[in-house]
Amino acid sequence: MAEATEATDAVVIPKPLGDLSEAELLRKRQIGKVSTETLRYLTDAFVSEGFDWLLPVVFSKSTDPLWPDPGASIEKRVETEIYGETVRTTLSMIIHKLVACSTAYPRLFILSPNVRIEKRERGATGWHAYEFTQLDFEIRDAGSNDVRRLVEDAVVGLITHLKKRTKGELVSLGRHSTIEAPARPFRLYDRQSLSAEYGEGWEASLPRDIRGPVWVTNIPREFYDFEDLSSGAWDNYDLFVPKYGEILSGARREWEFDKISSKMERDGVRKENYTLLLKLAREGRLKPSAGAGIGVERLVSWITGAKHVGEVQPFPKVPGTVYDL
Numbered sequence: 084m085a086e087a088t089e090a091t092d093a094v095v096i097p098k099p100l101g102d103l104s105e106a107e108l109l110r111k112r113q114i115g116k117v118s119t120e121t122l123r124y125l126t127d128a129f130v131s132e133g134f135d136w137l138l139p140v141v142f143s144k145s146t147d148p149l150w151p152d153p154g155a156s157i158e159k160r161v162e163t164e165i166y167g168e169t170v171r172t173t174l175s176m177i178i179h180k181l182v183a184c185s186t187a188y189p190r191l192f193i194l195s196p197n198v199r200i201e202k203r204e205r206g207a208t209g210w211h212a213y214e215f216t217q218l219d220f221e222i223r224d225a226g227s228n229d230v231r232r233l234v235e236d237a238v239v240g241l242i243t244h245l246k247k248r249t250k251g252e253l254v255s256l257g258r259h260s261t262i263e264a265p266a267r268p269f270r271l272y273d274r275q276s277l278s279a280e281y282g283e284g285w286e287a288s289l290p291r292d293i294r295g296p297v298w299v300t301n302i303p304r305e306f307y308d309f310e311d312l313s314s315g316a317w318d319n320y321d322l323f324v325p326k327y328g329e330i331l332s333g334a335r336r337e338w339e340f341d342k343i344s345s346k347m348e349r350d351g352v353r354k355e356n357y358t359l360l361l362k363l364a365r366e367g368r369l370k371p372s373a374g375a376g377i378g379v380e381r382l383v384s385w386i387t388g389a390k391h392v393g394e395v396q397p398f399p400k401v402p403g404t405v406y407d408l
């Protein structure tokens with residue numbers, strides 16, 4: 084089959100399934116096949132590396148504060164009352180990961196729902212959805228390099244797998260000849276040098292200049308990412324892909340009570356929402372770990388050349404637009 088021309092860079096707001104033409108339905112099915120093989124490959128890879136596969140949760144008293152995070156733009160936090168308790172929909176399963184990894188599951192992954200009611204103008208970025216899935220994982224006693232190498236192996240293995248198993252789909256989508264398994268190790272940039280080069284808009288500028296996936300480290304973020312308080316350096320990492328942007332974020336974690344507690348105070352994070360985490364830390368039962376979360380729809384968008392991250396969702400969740408399903 085002839086290779087289609089590559090997708091244009093224009094963002095197209097995805098329509099619901101019932102409004103798609105035959106040609107659009109075919110494209111949806113092709114993206115769906117790549118998505119299925121992506122999930123098959125990655126879940127197999129984690130299971131074969133000895134990870135436990137945990138099931139996701141929707142409501143909890145503790146969830147990710149998503150604050151302070153320069154990339155966050157949450158319009159509304161979804162809280163409700165059940166059995167007399169205030170619970171929140173999952174913003175990310177980071178707190179669950181830290182507790183699970185420190186106790187019963189030293190190597191774990193979860194296909195986790197993330198409900199983030201982004202500001203409606205983010206619908207037009209093509210890169211945000213108000214519900215999405217992370218392939219979130221955590222490894223006890225691991226460091227940043229361990230996680231980066233694991234992710235690099237997974238990305239290279241995945242692209243190699245997809246180019247064989249979904250060749251027809253990638254040819255039709257115009258991506259078979261343009262997506263290549265990248266060379267390892269991926270290049271690592273410090274966020275400070277990117278800010279110096281591009282200014283505050285580095286996150287939007289970087290994807291225009293890179294040819295393959297690259298890491299960015301040292302990004303000021305939430306209390307749970309490890310920060311060297313003497314140098315001010317953050318031991319965390321995002322993975323950026325060409326044209327699109329960030330598809331993964333992760334870090335080595337904080338585990339010591341005094342540090343977590345003082346970072347929460349510094350950031351104005353409400354400690355009463357993190358009782359269990361703080362109790363484990365105070366008792367010395369929170370363990371050092373590192374991990375990350377892969378944005379599944381973003382990963383598939385990059386691989387398939389999607390026109391909006393919602394295009395790879397069967398039921399698009401575009402900020403500002405609420406469909407029936």
Ligand code: ASN
Nearest residue numbers: 175177332333374375376
């Ligand atoms: N999943 C991310 C991590 O592992 C956290 C997040 O999504 N905010 O660091």
